[in-house]
Amino acid sequence: MKIIMTEKARNWAVLVIILRVFILWVCLAAFLPILNPARVSELISENYSLFTCAVSPSATSSHFERALLPRNAHWGLEQSTVSIIYNGAFVAGLAIIGLGTAACFSLGNIKMRRFGAMISAGSAVLGIAGVTILRSTYGILASINEPERVRPMIPGGITAFYIMFVLVIILSAAVFLVLPKPEKGTRMAMDAKYRLFLMMLPFLVLVALFAYLPLFGWRYAFQSPVELENSDPFYWFKFLFTNRGVRMDIPRVMTNTFAMSGIGIATAWLPMVFAVFLAEMKANRPRHVVQTLTTIPNFISWILVYSVAFAIFSTEGFFNWMLANIGVIESLPGPAHLMDSRHIWLKMWLWGTWKGLGWSAIIYIAGISSIDPQLYEAATVDGAGRFRRMWHITIPGLLSTFFVLLLLSIANILSNGMEQYFVFENHMNRGTIEVLDLYIYNTGIGSNSPNIPLATIVGMFKTIISVTLLFTANRVSKWLRGETIV
C-alpha cells in the first residue's frame, strides 16, 4: 500500500526530513551530560544527563542530601526546591518524548505529518516551559541563606535547549503551513516499511541504551583526577604503567587469567571423551539417567555451587569427615578448606568441570548420534575393535565441533567470567584467584575507594583485545574449515 502524495507535498518533503533529523539531535542531546539543563547546581554530578534527571528523582535529590539535613536547615534549602528541579527535568523529558512521537508521525501521509507537526510544536512549547522552570530554580537557589553551599549555576544546556525548542517550533510551523490540507475523509496511513520500522524502534532504542550507550562511558578513562591542576586526559593511562601497585597487580592478574583459561583450553577435549565413552553405554535408560543427572549442576548458579562447596568443605563437612576416617586429620572440626590458598587454579578448574562437564558433553552426544551407523557396521566387519571404532570413526566425526569450540575458548581467553571467582574469593586466596574480570570489578566497584577511570581503561583494553581475538579466530576458522564461526 503506497501512500499517494500530492506534487506539492512531495516538494516540501525535504522540510519534513530536516525537522525529523533535527528532532533526532534534540533527543540525543538529552543524553549528553554536557548539555544537561537540569544541572542548576554544581552539586549535581557532571555525568548526569537530562534524561537521568528526568527519569530518576533519586539521582537528583541524592546530591542535595547533605544540604537537606536538619542540622543544615540554616542554609535555607527546602525540599520543595529540589522537587522543582526534578519536576522541571521531568516536564522537559516529557517534551522530548513528545518530539520523538512527532518524528514518528512525520513518516506517515500528509494528515499524519501535519498532525506530527502539531505535536512537535506543542511538545516544544512544553519543553520551553520545563527549561523555564529549571531556569527559575537558579533564582531560588541563589536566594537561599547560604547560596555558596549549593553553588548554583546556569548550565549552558538551558540556552542550548531554548534555542533547540524555538527552532523546532519554527520548523514545525513551517511544515504545518506548507503542507496542503488533506482532503476530507483522508485517514492516517503510513508505508509498510515505516510501520515495520516503528514497531521495531522501541527495541532498537533498548539495544542502543544498554549495548551502545555504555561505549560512551569509555570517556571516563580520559578523566583526570579533580585535584590535578591542568587536566591530562591520559593521566590514568600513565598511571597504569607507572604506579607501583598497579604494575605489581597487572602481571599477577594476567597470570591468573591465562593460567585458568589455559587449564580450561588444555582440557577442552574432556567433554568429547566423556560423550564418546557415554555413548558406549548401550542400555538407553541408564544412559539418559547419567546424562540428565550430570547436567543438573550446570543449571545452578555459582553462588549455589559455593554453598554446596561450603557444606562439603567446611570445618565439619563431608570432606573433613572422610579425612578423619582415613586418618589424615585427627578429628572434627578439621581445617576450613575454602580458606586454603593452595592450588586455587586447579580447584577452580575442578569446580568448573564438575559444573560443566555433563552439559558440554551434550553437544558431542548429539554429534555422535548423527554419525552414520553404517560406518560402524563396516568397521566391525573389517575387524575393528571398540577402541579402533572410537578412534577412527567417532572422534573424527566430532573433531570439527571440537575445533569450533576450541577456537571460541581461545578467543575468550581473557573472559573467564567473574561469578565463579567472585564467590570463591576471600582474603586468603585473593592473590591467585583474581582474574581480569574480577580485578576490574574489584577496582571499579567492589573496593572501598573505587577507581572508575582505571577499571574502565583495563576493561577497554580487554574488550579491544577480545574482539580482535574473536575476529582472528574467525579468520583462522575460515582458513581451516572454509566456514566462519560467528
Next chain:
Amino acid sequence: MKTMIRREWTFLNRPKAFWITSAGAAGVLILSLFNWVDIGFGVKFNLFNVWGKLDDSGLNFLLGWSQRFQNVKTFLSALLIILIVSFVLLIISLIKYQSKKRLILVNLGFGLVAAVPPVFITSVLVTFQGEGIEGLTIFPFLVFAVAFIAIVLNGYTFEILNGLFFALFTLICIFPFYYLFINTISDNNLVAVGRINIFPQGVHLGNYAALLGVNEIGRAAFISIARTIIGTVTMVLASAFVGYLVTKNAMLGRKFIYRFIIITMYFNAGLIPWFVNIQMLGLTNNFWGYIIPAIVQPFNIILVKTYIESIPKELEESAFMDGAGYFTTFRKIIFPLCKPILATISVFGAVGHWNSFMDSIILMGGEPRLYTLQHRLYLYLRTNASDIETRMREGSLNMESVIDNRVISLTVAMATIVPIILVYPFMQRYFQKGLMLGAVKG
C-alpha cells in the same frame, strides 16, 4: 494329542523366582547398613558392626596407619556403600539388553543364594558361641566376587569399568545436593558437629519452617519469583516480536537493523561503563533494573528468526489476504506456531533470571528490599565465612552463631536449588533442544 513338556525348575527359565531372590538379598544387604535387621538370634546385620569386630592388628600393619585404624574401617564402609550403589546402577544398566545379560543376572542370583548359607551358619555360630561374627563379611564380597567373575567371563570388562566410572561421576554430581538436603532436615546439633554424612538423623522440618519466619527471605523470594516471571515473559515476547520483524523484507533498513542487534553479542563496553550507564538511566536500586536491560537478547532473537523462516510463507500470506495487519498476523499466526522455540528460550530465560546474582549485587546495593534470593544467600554465606575467619583469628569461636548461620545458609541454598531440580527433568528436552539450535549457529 498333547505332549506335556515338563520344564526343569531352574533359575534360567524362572527369571521371576530369581528376581525375587536377588531383590530379597539386596534388600537385606541395604537394610543391614541401617543397623535395623535383627535376624532373631540376637545378631544384627550391620556392616559397621561387622567391620568393628575385625582384628585390628593385621590390617594396621598393612595400611601403615597405626593408631588410626578405627577410622579406616569406617571409611572403607563408606566406600563399600558407594561401591554398592554404583554396582546397582551398573547392573541396571546391563539388564534388558541381550540374553547374555540375563546370564550375568543368573550368576549374580546364584552368588546371592550362595551367600545365604555362610551367613546363616555364622549367625548360628554367633548365637551359640557369642563371637566369630567376622563370617558375615563374606556376604557382600561373595556377591561381588561371583558377579564380577561372571561379567568378566562374559567379556564385559569394558562395560563394567565404563559403567562404574559413569556411576561414580553421576554420584559425585548429585551427592552434594543430597548431602545438602540431609543436612537441612537433620538434627541441627548433629549437623553442627559434622555427624550427618550419609543418612539423615533426627529428621525434622524446623529449618524450613524457620525460613518462613524470616522476613527478608520471604521478600527476597518474592523478588526472585517476580523478576523470573516478568523478566521471562517480557524477554520471550520481545524475542518473538523482534524475531518476526527481522524476517520482514519490507522493513526500512532490515539488514542494518538485524546486524545492529546481533553484533552486540560479540562486544561489550565492559563492566564499569555498563554499571555507570545503568546508574545514569536511573535503574540502580530499582526493580526494573532486573528486567529492562535483559529484554532484548540477540541470541534468542536469532533462534526465533531461524525458526520463523522455517514456517511456510503461505500461512502468513493467507492472513494478509484476509486483511490482517502485521501485528495481527504475528499474534494470530506466527506466535502460536513458534511455541516450541519460545518454550525453549523461556526455559533458558527463566533459569538465567532465577540464577543471576551479580546484577543484584552490583545494581541493588543500596536497596536491601530488592535483593534476590541468591544475593541473600551470598550474604549469609559471606557473613558466615568472615565470621569464622575473624573469630578464629581472635581465638574465640562462638559455636552457637556459627551453627545458626551454617544451617540457615544451607537451608536457603536448598530452597533455592529445589525449584531448578524440580523443573529440570520436565524441561530437559527443551534445554537440549536449545543447545542444539545454538550449535547450528555456533
